[in-house]
Amino acid sequence: MFGILKTLLFLILFFYLLSAIILYIFQRTFIYFPSAFVTHDFKNEVFLNEGESINVIVLNENKKKALVYFGGNGEAVVYSALSLQVLFPDHSVYLVNYRGYGGSTGKPKERALFSDALFIYDELIKKHSSISIMGRSLGSGIATYLASKRSIDKLILITPYDSIQKLAQNRFPIYPMGLLLKDKFDSVKRINKIKAKVLIVMAQNDNVIPFKHSQNLIKNFPKEQITVKMILNKEHNDLSNDKEYDAVIKAFIQNNK
Numbered sequence: 001m002f003g004i005l006k007t008l009l010f011l012i013l014f015f016y017l018l019s020a021i022i023l024y025i026f027q028r029t030f031i032y033f034p035s036a037f038v039t040h041d042f043k044n045e046v047f048l049n050e051g052e053s054i055n056v057i058v059l060n061e062n063k064k065k066a067l068v069y070f071g072g073n074g075e076a077v078v079y080s081a082l083s084l085q086v087l088f089p090d091h092s093v094y095l096v097n098y099r100g101y102g103g104s105t106g107k108p109k110e111r112a113l114f115s116d117a118l119f120i121y122d123e124l125i126k127k128h129s130s131i132s133i134m135g136r137s138l139g140s141g142i143a144t145y146l147a148s149k150r151s152i153d154k155l156i157l158i159t160p161y162d163s164i165q166k167l168a169q170n171r172f173p174i175y176p177m178g179l180l181l182k183d184k185f186d187s188v189k190r191i192n193k194i195k196a197k198v199l200i201v202m203a204q205n206d207n208v209i210p211f212k213h214s215q216n217l218i219k220n221f222p223k224e225q226i227t228v229k230m231i232l233n234k235e236h237n238d239l240s241n242d243k244e245y246d247a248v249i250k251a252f253i254q255n256n257k
Contacts, residue, residue, distance in 0.1 A: 016174070023172065024180050028109070031138070031164065031183060033074035037103035040078045045094075049119040052099055052106035056120065059085040059093040065153070066128040067091040067253070068120065068146075070139030076102060080240065087250045092128065096120060110183035117146045125150075132196075132253060134158070137209065137236070141185030148190035155198045156249055159209050159236055162188045162216040170210060191220045198226040199252040201245065208236035227252065 043058040059081060067088055071077040077095040084093045098113055099106030106112060124131055130153040135143025140160035147155045161167055164185040169177040198221060202214050218228055229248045231239055239245055 020175055020180065023175060027180065027182060028107075030168075031073060032098075032100070032108040034098070034100040034108065035074060035076035035102055038076050038078045040081070042078070042081050047116070047120050047123060049116050050112070052112075052116075053104060054099065054116050054120065055097040055103045057081055057095040057097070059095070060089060061092055063090060063092040064129045065091045066124050066131045067093045068117075068124065068131060068133050069093065069095045070098075070117070070133070070135040070142045071095070072137035072139060075136070075139075078102065083240070083246070087246055088253060091132070091253070094120070094124065110185060113142050114145050117142050118149060121146060121150050132156070134249070135160070136240075137161075138185075141187050144187040144190050144194070145185075147196055148193035152196045154253060155194065155196045156252065157198065157200045157217075159203055159206055159214065159239065160187065160200060160217055161185075161209050161213040162220075163213075166216070167209070167213055170213070187217055188220050191217075194221075194225075197252075199249065200226060200228045201239070201248060202228070202230050203234040203236055203239040204230055204232045205234060206236045 040057070043061065045056045045058050047054040047056060057078060067084070069077060069080065069084060071080065077097060081095055084095070096116070097104045098108045099116065100108050121131060132154040133143045133147055133152050134156040135141070136158035140157040141164065143155060143157060144160070146152070164183060165177055165181050168181055200214070200218055202211070218226065231242050231245050234242055
């Protein structure tokens, strides 16, 4: 009996370690879902950073103010172009295709995406009086990082999270994700360095980002700094199809207070 129990424990430990190794090796396939290049009629600007070419869609050229958009983990940002072009006619809008997405070269990694965000901002601020940032889902972590490192006008976070590490720990509770995870996107720890006004938009029926992870981010902001809006009867992926969503983000950007 003892021998059977010992063998069983060994097998459990073996498969635990094996699955942990597999999770470690393939972890980025759980975070990034690169979208292919989609042919479109919008202007495309290429930013060269660290030997990689980052494709950025440009809308409403030559406006005084700018808005930079960072999309979700599997999003083809071109599909948001028309709506953002109409919503923000007084802003030049830049939709970033991450490394490996939408014809951009390279592979997506936290450090690389952060570097690209800083580089794009530093290039754009040369020709715009101010820059606002909008990040959706995965992009909320990039937007939060950029807002903590540069002076921005306003920050919009759509279905945001506290950190990818906490999301991963919630999904894989038996593994020490703090040790295994390479890309942690810890937005909470960057909050105290953000000075801009912040709008957070959530979907009532979000089936990707559990409410507690958005709430944990929200509670760490000073109350006077943020506006929080819950869009009812919407899920993670169809949130932007709601007219109320459009109205909320447009009003936030247009508000001069």
